[in-house]
Amino acid sequence: MQDIKISMIGVSGSGKTAFLSGICDTFISGNIEVKDSRNDDRSHLFKILPFMAENMSETSIGDVRRYSIRNNRNFTSVSTENTKKYMLNLFDDTYSTTEPLCGVSFIDYKGGFVENLVNEKSGDEVKDVRNELLASNVLLIFADAIRLSAAETAGEISAALGSDDINTFFNTNQFVNKNMTVLFVLTKDDAPDVTGDSEILADRIRHAFETTIRIIERNGWTYGIIRTSAVGRNCVDPATNRITPDAEIVPYGIDSVLFYSIYRTVSEEVTALHLRISDMENASMLTKMSREYRNKMKILKTQLEETDLVLRFIRIPYNSLRVSDSLVCEVRPESGGISAVSG
Ligand SMILES: Nc1nc2c(ncn2[C@@H]2O[C@H](COP(=O)(O)OP(=O)(O)OP(=O)(O)O)[C@@H](O)[C@H]2O)c(=O)[nH]1
Numbered sequence: 001m002q003d004i005k006i007s008m009i010g011v012s013g014s015g016k017t018a019f020l021s022g023i024c025d026t027f028i029s030g031n032i033e034v035k036d037s038r039n040d041d042r043s044h045l046f047k048i049l050p051f052m053a054e055n056m057s058e059t060s061i062g063d064v065r066r067y068s069i070r071n072n073r074n075f076t077s078v079s080t081e082n083t084k085k086y087m088l089n090l091f092d093d094t095y096s097t098t099e100p101l102c103g104v105s106f107i108d109y110k111g112g113f114v115e116n117l118v119n120e121k122s123g124d125e126v127k128d129v130r131n132e133l134l135a136s137n138v139l140l141i142f143a144d145a146i147r148l149s150a151a152e153t154a155g156e157i158s159a160a161l162g163s164d165d166i167n168t169f170f171n172t173n174q175f176v177n178k179n180m181t182v183l184f185v186l187t188k189d190d191a192p193d194v195t196g197d198s199e200i201l202a203d204r205i206r207h208a209f210e211t212t213i214r215i216i217e218r219n220g221w222t223y224g225i226i227r228t229s230a231v232g233r234n235c236v237d238p239a240t241n242r243i244t245p246d247a248e249i250v251p252y253g254i255d256s257v258l259f260y261s262i263y264r265t266v267s268e269e270v271t272a273l274h275l276r277i278s279d280m281e282n283a284s285m286l287t288k289m290s291r292e293y294r295n296k297m298k299i300l301k302t303q304l305e306e307t308d309l310v311l312r313f314i315r316i317p318y319n320s321l322r323v324s325d326s327l328v329c330e331v332r333p334e335s336g337g338i339s340a341v342s343g
């Protein structure tokens with residue numbers, strides 16, 4: 001299976017880079033255990049190892065371990081200067097201890113980038129980044145829950161979310177024949193001034209991103225809204241915005257974003273492979289006798305087998321309570337409505 005490509009966009013300060021710290025502190029300096037209730041409560045241990053690529057052209061490769069908050073007890077408060085790509089391998093010890101379950105690459109765009117994308121400054125970097133965005137399997141749109149809670153007018157809400165630029169980006173780009181999952185990631189959920197009422201936050205997002213959501217629905221994609229914290233509760237001193245000296249760093253919602261993103265992408269891939277195989281099976285007898293046909297069919301069936309196996313493993317953390325606890329809502333094309341509400 002190819003790497004799952006996840007793009008992170010959102011205004012400067014919305015918490016994209018801190019989210020990567022959370023990935024590191026959840027899966028690299030820590031790990032996630034999930035019990036499979038359907039199989040004797042067998043426990044699966046999920047862990048990530050960064051993958052070091054030899055060369056990369058358009059975006060540079062970064063190492064998420066640099067951002068660990070658990071290790072340096074510091075928020076990287078500097079704005080990201082360049083778009084960076086982080087390549088990670090997700091392991092499930094019951095799948096294999098040596099082979100990753102799948103590869104995931106995160107692309108961290110600097111906050112101001114969406115503006116450039118819609119302003120038609122078409123330098124090579126902008127073109128590359130736009131292509132990366134359009135080729136992503138999952139788009140994470142970051143929303144600072146502190147700013148979103150505090151906003152009082154429609155203007156303040158759209159400024160907090162950067163929704164005008166993101167709406168324009170969706171409106172002016174063609175995502176033909178492309179399946180994508182969009183997750184609105186509410187960050188900084190640990191802060192005491194964030195409203196506990198998920199519906200208020202969700203309504204504000206749905207309203208501000210009306211255009212984007214219309215395009216998501218028209219394309220038959222799934223979207224969801226999820227609450228996260230890169231550090232966990234009671235870790236940040238609200239007065240100084242510093243990590244308190246002996247607080248325990250326990251990020252939440254971050255694992256849900258990852259499991260959700262992988263699950264959606266892999267299950268869509270399985271559906272697509274089934275479709276391609278059944279399309280081919282409808283070919284004429286003459287075509288079917290060709291060696292080319294048989295080779296192609298063999299490749300597709302092997303791909304389906306492999307992808308289906310990954311799906312069976314990733315379904316376990318996806319179905320666990322962790323994901324549904326942080327998911328505020330999920331809207332799928334087939335259901336035509338909100339299918340999960342919590343919080
Ligand atoms: N309380 C709390 N604060 C957070 C959290 N995540 C980020 N922050 C705060 O938000 C600031 C900005 O976060 P970044 O991750 O750097 O934001 P960014 O989206 O990468 O910004 P650019 O790189 O400029 O695009 C951090 O320095 C923290 O002060 C969180 O989970 N909880």
Ligand SMILES: [Mg+2]
Nearest residue numbers: 016017079080
């Ligand atoms: Mg950043």
